[in-house]
Amino acid sequence: MDYTIRTAQEKDMASVLELINELARFEKEADAVELTADDLICDGFKEKPLFHCFVAELEGNIVGMALIYPRYSTWKGPVIHLEDLIVTKEMRGTGLGTALLNEVVKYGNDLGVKRISWEVIDWNDPAINFYESKGANVMRDWDVVQLDEKGIKAYLENI
Template sequence: MYSIREAKAEDMPQVLGLIQELASFEKEDNAVEVSVEDLIKDGFGEEKLFQCFVAETAAVIVGMALAYPRYSTWKGPVIHLEDLIVTERIRGSGLGSALLTEVVKYGNSLGVKRISWEVLDWNEPAISFYEKKGARVMRDWDVVQLDERGIKAFLENN
C-alpha cells in the first residue's frame, strides 16, 4: 500500500528519478536539465514556485504530481499540473487517480477556476485515463514554446 503526502526537500533525489523515468518514457532521455538542487531551491526556497505531492511505499517514492500557479485572463487563478508520474511497475494500481485527486483537492482549496495540463497525443492510455476522470482533452490546441536558445534568438532578432 502507498501513502500520499506533500513532498519534502529530502524527497527531491527520488522525485528527479521519476522525472528522468518520464523523460525516458517520452523518448527524451537527454532533455532533463533540472537538478536536485534546482528542485530544492524552487520548491522549498524563499520563493516557492511549485507544489509537489509524492506517493510512497516502504520509504520509496513511486509517484509524484507537481503543480504551480498560473493566471487565466478569461477565468482568473488557475493551476497547471506539470507532471503526474507513476513509476512503470505499478501503473494501473489506482495511484495515478489518487495523485490526481490530491492535485484537484489542492486546486479546490486555493479556489482556482481551472486545472490544466498537457498530454502527448500518442499517449492514449493517459488520454483515456484523463477523459474517464472528466477532463476535456482539447485536441484542437497546439502547445507553443520558446526554449532557451529560442528566447535568445528571438531577442537578438527583435
C-alpha cells in the same frame, strides 16, 4: 496497496528527479532533462516556491509524483498547471495515478482555482483515456507553443 500521498519534502527531490527522468525516457526524450535535485530544492523550497509537489510513497520509496504551479487565466482568474503526474511503471494500474490526481484536484479546489490544466503527449493513449475517464477535456484542437532557452536568445537578438 498501502501507499501514502503527501506533500513532498526537500529530501524527496532526488527521487522526484528519478521519476522525471523516467518520464523523459518514456517520452523518448531521455537527454532533455537539465534539472538537478539541487535545482528542484532551490526552486521548490524557497520563501516563494515556484511549485508544489505531491509524492506517493510505498514502503519508504517514492513511486509517484504530481508537480503543480500557479498560473493566471485572463478569462477565468487563478488556475493551477499540472506539469507532471508520474507513476513508476511498476505501479501503473494500481490506482496510484488516481490518488495523485485526487490530491491535485482537492488542492486546487482548496485554493479556489477556476481551472486545472495540463498537457498530455498525443500518442499516450493510456494517459488520455485515464484523464478522459476522470472527466477531463483533452483539447485536441490546441497546440502547445514554447520558446526554449535557445529560442529566447534568438528572439531577443532579432528585436
